[in-house]
Amino acid sequence: MTMIAGDLVETIIKTEDGSDEEVPVKRKRRRVHQNVNNASTSSDEADASQMQLTMSDMTTNFHDSRLPMMEDFPGPYDFRHELSKTDHPSVRATWEYSALYRQVLIKLGRVLLVHFNVTRDKDAGSEDLYIRALLVYSSSDHVYSPVNRCAVHAIEDDRLSRAHAEPGRCFCPQYKLAGHVVRTNSANAIYCFDPRSQRHSVLCPVQGRTDFMYTFVCKNSCPKGLNRRQTKLVFTLENSSGQMLGRSSIDLKICSCPRRDREKLEKAYKNPLENGVPTGSPERSEEEDNDGGSNDNDVIDIPGEVIMKLRSEIRNIRQALHVVDRRVTNIHGLITGAQ
Amino acid sequence: MTMIAGDLVETIIKTEDGSDEEVPVKRKRRRVHQNVNNASTSSDEADASQMQLTMSDMTTNFHDSRLPMMEDFPGPYDFRHELSKTDHPSVRATWEYSALYRQVLIKLGRVLLVHFNVTRDKDAGSEDLYIRALLVYSSSDHVYSPVNRCAVHAIEDDRLSRAHAEPGRCFCPQYKLAGHVVRTNSANAIYCFDPRSQRHSVLCPVQGRTDFMYTFVCKNSCPKGLNRRQTKLVFTLENSSGQMLGRSSIDLKICSCPRRDREKLEKAYKNPLENGVPTGSPERSEEEDNDGGSNDNDVIDIPGEVIMKLRSEIRNIRQALHVVDRRVTNIHGLITGAQ
DNA sequence: CAGGCATGCCTG
DNA sequence: CAGGCATGCCTG
Ligand SMILES: [Zn+2]
Ligand SMILES: [Zn+2]
Numbered sequence: 001m002t003m004i005a006g007d008l009v010e011t012i013i014k015t016e017d018g019s020d021e022e023v024p025v026k027r028k029r030r031r032v033h034q035n036v037n038n039a040s041t042s043s044d045e046a047d048a049s050q051m052q053l054t055m056s057d058m059t060t061n062f063h064d065s066r067l068p069m070m071e072d073f074p075g076p077y078d079f080r081h082e083l084s085k086t087d088h089p090s091v092r093a094t095w096e097y098s099a100l101y102r103q104v105l106i107k108l109g110r111v112l113l114v115h116f117n118v119t120r121d122k123d124a125g126s127e128d129l130y131i132r133a134l135l136v137y138s139s140s141d142h143v144y145s146p147v148n149r150c151a152v153h154a155i156e157d158d159r160l161s162r163a164h165a166e167p168g169r170c171f172c173p174q175y176k177l178a179g180h181v182v183r184t185n186s187a188n189a190i191y192c193f194d195p196r197s198q199r200h201s202v203l204c205p206v207q208g209r210t211d212f213m214y215t216f217v218c219k220n221s222c223p224k225g226l227n228r229r230q231t232k233l234v235f236t237l238e239n240s241s242g243q244m245l246g247r248s249s250i251d252l253k254i255c256s257c258p259r260r261d262r263e264k265l266e267k268a269y270k271n272p273l274e275n276g277v278p279t280g281s282p283e284r285s286e287e288e289d290n291d292g293g294s295n296d297n298d299v300i301d302i303p304g305e306v307i308m309k310l311r312s313e314i315r316n317i318r319q320a321l322h323v324v325d326r327r328v329t330n331i332h333g334l335i336t337g338a339q
Numbered sequence: 340m341t342m343i344a345g346d347l348v349e350t351i352i353k354t355e356d357g358s359d360e361e362v363p364v365k366r367k368r369r370r371v372h373q374n375v376n377n378a379s380t381s382s383d384e385a386d387a388s389q390m391q392l393t394m395s396d397m398t399t400n401f402h403d404s405r406l407p408m409m410e411d412f413p414g415p416y417d418f419r420h421e422l423s424k425t426d427h428p429s430v431r432a433t434w435e436y437s438a439l440y441r442q443v444l445i446k447l448g449r450v451l452l453v454h455f456n457v458t459r460d461k462d463a464g465s466e467d468l469y470i471r472a473l474l475v476y477s478s479s480d481h482v483y484s485p486v487n488r489c490a491v492h493a494i495e496d497d498r499l500s501r502a503h504a505e506p507g508r509c510f511c512p513q514y515k516l517a518g519h520v521v522r523t524n525s526a527n528a529i530y531c532f533d534p535r536s537q538r539h540s541v542l543c544p545v546q547g548r549t550d551f552m553y554t555f556v557c558k559n560s561c562p563k564g565l566n567r568r569q570t571k572l573v574f575t576l577e578n579s580s581g582q583m584l585g586r587s588s589i590d591l592k593i594c595s596c597p598r599r600d601r602e603k604l605e606k607a608y609k610n611p612l613e614n615g616v617p618t619g620s621p622e623r624s625e626e627e628d629n630d631g632g633s634n635d636n637d638v639i640d641i642p643g644e645v646i647m648k649l650r651s652e653i654r655n656i657r658q659a660l661h662v663v664d665r666r667v668t669n670i671h672g673l674i675t676g677a678q
Numbered sequence: 679c680a681g682g683c684a685t686g687c688c689t690g
Numbered sequence: 691c692a693g694g695c696a697t698g699c700c701t702g
Contacts, residue, residue, distance in 0.1 A: 152563050155490045160500050221697060223562065224491050228687085228696075256698050259679080264696090560685060567684075567699085595686050598691080603684090 068136045068143065068197070070234055070249050077129070078119040079237040079246025083112070084211075096258040100266050103251035104233075105258035108219050111185075116210040118237065118246075128240045132192070133182050133214060134201040138232040138251060146199040147181055150225020153218050154178045168195045181218045181226075181254075182233070203238070216254045226254075407475045407482065407536070409573055409588050416468070417458040418576040418585025422451070423550075435597040439605050442590035443572075444597035447558050450524075455549040457576065457585075467579045471531070472521050472553060473540040477571040477590060485538040486520055489564020492557050493517045507534045520557045520565075520593075521572070542577070555593045565593075 074080060083097065083104065095106035106112055116131055135147045148154075155161065158178035163171045170193030172179040180191055180200045190203040204212050214233075220226045230251070237246035255261050413419060422436065422443065434445035445451055455470055474486045487493075494500065497517035502510045509532030511518040519530055519539045529542040543551050553572075559565045569590070576585035594600050 151491045151494045152489070155494070155500065160504060161494070161498060165499060219698090223686085255696095257680095260681095261697080558686090562698085594684095596692095599693095600685080 068134065068199070068234060069247065070136065070138070070232055071247065072249065073244075073247040075237065075244075075246035076121075077237055077246055078117060079235075079248055080117040081235055081248045081250070082115045082117065083250070084115055085113070094258065096262040098262045098265055100269055101251065103253060103262075103265070105253045105255060105262050106216060107256065107258060108217060108254055109215055112214045112216075114212055114214060114235070116206075116212070116235070116237075116248075118206055118210055129206040129245070130190075130203045130238045130240070131206060131210070131212065132201050132203045132236045132238055133184070133212075134199060134234045134236070135182050135216075135231050135252070136199075136234055137226075138230045142229050146197060147226060147231060148200070149179050149181055149218050150222035150227075153222060153225070170195075170200070172200065181216055183215045183217060185213045185215075206237075216252070219254045219256065221255060407473065407538070407573060408586065409475065409477070409571055410586065411588065412583075412586040414576065414583075414585035415460075416576055416585055417456060418574075418587055419456040420574055420587045420589070421454040421456065422589070423454055424452070433597065435601040437601045437604055439608055440590065442592060442601075442604070444592045444594060444601050445555065446595065446597060447556060447593055448554055451553045451555075453551055453553060453574070455545075455551070455574070455576075455587075457545055457549055468545040468584070469529075469542045469577045469579070470545060470549070470551065471540050471542045471575045471577055472523070472551075473538060473573045473575070474521050474555075474570050474591070475538075475573055476565075477569045481568050485536060486565060486570060487537075487539070488518050488520055488557050489561035489566075492561065492564070509534075509539070511539065520555055522554045522556060524552045524554075545576075555591070558593045558595065560594060 085095075094110050095104055095112055097104055104112065118129060118131075120126065137143055137145055137147060154163075155178075157163075157176035158172075161178075163175040163178045165171075170179060172193065173191055177183060177191055179193070180202060182200075182202050184202050184204055186204040188205045188207070190205075192201045192203055193199070194201070218225050220231060221228050231253070232249050233252040234247065234249040236244050236248075238244055253261065424434075433449050434443055434451055436443055443451065457468060457470075459465065476482055476484055476486060493502075494517075496502075496515035497511075500517075502514040502517040504510075509518060511532065512530055516522060516530055518532070519541060521539075521541050523541050523543055525543040527544045527546070529544075531540050531542055532538070533540070557564050559570060560567050570592070571588050572591040573586065573588040575583050575587075577583055592600065
């Protein structure tokens with residue numbers, strides 16, 4: 001289920017009523033130009049709506065919104081990012097990079113300097129461009145959830161939790177950006193909130209320089225916030241109408257000890273035998289893989305019990321999925337890192 | 340500096356301007372009856388003011404309030420407490436007791452059933468009595484700070500942090516007791532806030548039964564809250580005018596793994612050689628122990644630098660004090676526990 | 679900044 | 691509920 005940056009990608013769009021509806025969106029990775037239109041059918045609508053704060057089909061379900069796209073997509077401007085250790089005198093840029101896992105590990109509040117490649121062909125117009133930075137959960141269990149700031153950190157900027165007192169509205173700009181985990185020093189930055197996906201992001205206008213300094217003001221371990229979930233920082237190149245013109249992302253971990261955590265991570269790679277690979281949930285077999293309902297040749301139970309059973313079944317499947325997901329994530333890290 | 344439940348106790352009252360003014364308050368521990376009046380000159384005024392929410396000499400300095408008293412004091416009613424494992428069917432009372440350290444370790448939200456001894460002599464009047472439960476920091480570094488709930492937990496009960504939006508006022512009763520770490524199921528409990536000390540506490544009327552069930556809804560480890568500071572639960576017997584008639588206390592740790600933590604604690608006692616005793620701050624010697632100012636035979640510096648030096652000196656002394664304090668706390672635990 | 683501990687939480 | 695890991699923070 002984990003999004004693999006391979007050639008074919010499938011996305012699942014979770015619908016309002018909670019059922020999982022599969023909408024496979026297949027596309028090639030390399031031959032991107034021809035896919036711009038296709039691509040804009042799924043995530044780009046969401047991206048576009050971020051520009052105009054649409055209030056349409058808002059629900060108050062904060063934990064169930066649309067799947068963000070994460071695959072690399074150079075697009076017409078050959079959009080790519082590049083990390084550079086800050087030689088800037090004023091800022092100490094302490095972060096670690098695990099080439100093995102393609103992951104940046106950084107302390108809270110420290111600067112990550114990112115250089116973006118945006119190649120304007122001579123014959124292309126000179127439209128206004130923007131780079132959006134959006135933090136998302138990378139494991140399939142949580143891709144749907146927006147990454148929100150934890151209460152402890154949010155309250156530091158917004159004592160009375162006013163920025164999000166009104167459902168669907170974001171007043172973060174008036175409250176020291178309380179809800180934004182990702183910050184930038186870019187003077188013209190626009191801090192966005194998409195009421196549909198309930199996601200915060202920051203948009204930097206591309207004006208000559210394409211080096212931006214980002215900081216992150218929650219940790220992946222923040223209790224009740226990111227809550228130890230893995231994250232990915234997704235950069236998208238957009239024009240002024242919010243059309244997505246390029247995408248690029250990097251795994252990001254905000255933590256207290258980047259060095260230690262990277263070393264531990266990579267050591268785990270070198271001693272893979274130690275961590276016994278889980279075999280998943282062996283009891284689950286194909287015969288149970290009908291549409292998720294219980295078999296109707298069961299004894300007819302009172303409704304409450306049926307519901308309990310279904311829920312329990314869902315839990316079991318979720319668990320099995322989770323196990324598989326973890327394995328895939330591990331393997332994915334090894335593949336993309338080791339190549 | 341740690342409050343030792345010995346015969347002589349000294350308190351330091353911290354004044355508004357931040358300077359430490361020593362006010363030694365010496366009193367005997369055992370011969371308590373004659374000391375009731377004396378005692379009421381220091382902490383009991385605060386106790387009394389809790390009854391009527393005085394707004395007098397309020398400052399918004401939340402972290403610097405008066406020293407709570409913690410010594411045992413049976414008083415005229417031979418006030419004592421007694422812990423009993425709940426045999427109550429409905430509640431699982433999971434807590435651990437370290438006899439060695441006289442400490443209760445309990446999980447968040449679990450019930451601590453406390454029985455109080457309140458002996459009314461025949462000839463004594465039948466005044467109304469109350470038992471107050473107040474959680475305080477036990478190390479001398481933090482005795483002055485009220486124990487407040489952490490933001491994460493407080494916000495669960497009070498989404499918009501309204502209970503303490505107005506400085507000096509407490510609306511916790513309207514917001515699910517958001518600010519109260521100590522709760523009780525006692526129906527007639529009165530949840531108090533003393534604007535002078537900025538402390539929350541809970542008062543239970545003594546009506547026949549003197550068994551109360553307490554729960555604790557923050558952990559000692561709560562970030563930005565108790566923040567890994569050690570605490571003591573102080574019970575005081577009071578009459579309806581707030582006069583203190585008895586006191587009794589117990590070290591309390593609210594944590595996720597009471598068993599493990601107790602075992603670790605006690606193991607440390609059995610293998611005391613392993614943890615090297617710190618030798619304090621060896622550079623600090625008596626010659627520097629003047630009134631805390633720098634020697635005036637220093638070169639005359641610009642004021643800014645003098646201030647810096649003084650601050651640094653204060654920091655150093657604080658650190659040394661801290662080291663000593665820890666040693667004393669350790670020794671204290673061993674003494675009181677092992678006797 | 680590294681070593682080590684404290685401590686929450688996950689997993690069986 | 692125990693064992694073990696993840697991870698913050700303290701200490702030198
Ligand atoms: Zn946070
Ligand atoms: Zn808490």
